[in-house]
Amino acid sequence: QKEVEQNSGPLSVPEGAIASLNCTYSDRGSQSFFWYRQYSGKSPELIMFIYSNGDKEDGRFTAQLNKASQYVSLLIRDSQPSDSATYLCAVNMHYGQNFVFGPGTRLSVLP
Amino acid sequence: EADIYQTPRYLVIGTGKKITLECSQTMGHDKMYWYQQDPGMELHLIHYSYGVNSTEKGDLSSESTVSRIRTEHFPLTLESARPSHTSQYLCASSTGVGSPLHFGNGTRLTVT
Numbered sequence: 001q002k003e004v005e006q007n008s009g010p011l012s013v014p015e016g017a018i019a020s021l022n023c024t025y026s027d028r029g030s031q032s033f034f035w036y037r038q039y040s041g042k043s044p045e046l047i048m049f050i051y052s053n054g055d056k057e058d059g060r061f062t063a064q065l066n067k068a069s070q071y072v073s074l075l076i077r078d079s080q081p082s083d084s085a086t087y088l089c090a091v092n093m094h095y096g097q098n099f100v101f102g103p104g105t106r107l108s109v110l111p
Numbered sequence: 112e113a114d115i116y117q118t119p120r121y122l123v124i125g126t127g128k129k130i131t132l133e134c135s136q137t138m139g140h141d142k143m144y145w146y147q148q149d150p151g152m153e154l155h156l157i158h159y160s161y162g163v164n165s166t167e168k169g170d171l172s173s174e175s176t177v178s179r180i181r182t183e184h185f186p187l188t189l190e191s192a193r194p195s196h197t198s199q200y201l202c203a204s205s206t207g208v209g210s211p212l213h214f215g216n217g218t219r220l221t222v223t
Contacts, residue, residue, distance in 0.1 A: 031208075032210075040150075044154075092209055098156060
């Protein structure tokens with residue numbers, strides 16, 4: 001079992017819809033959770049991070065964390081074609097200082 | 112916003128050449144990382160450093176080496192490039208445990 005899992009996609013949503021991206025992790029002691037967006041051929045850019053159970057909102061983005069279920073998600077409201085990218089979930093495991101990345105979910109927002 | 116710079120942006124080089132990929136950051140971050148990523152594939156950690164004179168190998172076996180003589184500088188060297196080294200190399204830095212990674216723009220290496 002991989003330490004951080006994501007559906008590879010592609011996840012296709014129509015413009016204006018809510019895109020829901022999911023991530024599960026194996027280490028129950030994980031402390032920090034990050035979402036990155038990566039356009040094809042570019043480097044990952046940080047969208048959001050979350051440390052505590054519950055929701056965290058930033059503009060059109062909401063990160064949700066449920067440590068009991070070892071689950072973190074990213075919601076994108078009013079999806080735009082410019083949101084089409086690969087979204088990477090990253091977890092900072094408590095036993096080390098390195099980040100573990102999921103394989104990424106490819107999102108396609110259709111005009 | 113973290114400032115982290117990688118040079119060159121693109122590099123095409125012949126087999127057997129020695130190359131050094133540069134990475135510098137101006138944020139004073141102690142922790143720096145090198146990742147390798149093939150197109151459409153996962154990120155793989157190849158080297159990391161928690162501070163000056165501290166370097167460790169990552170999860171992916173790599174024939175490259177790194178050095179950390181100054182906090183702001185974390186170069187990666189390939190002594191003898193091979194076509195299997197063709198990939199994108201991403202440098203990143205972080206202030207510490209729990210803090211996010213900030214990535215440079217990457218170096219796309221092609222070995223012919």
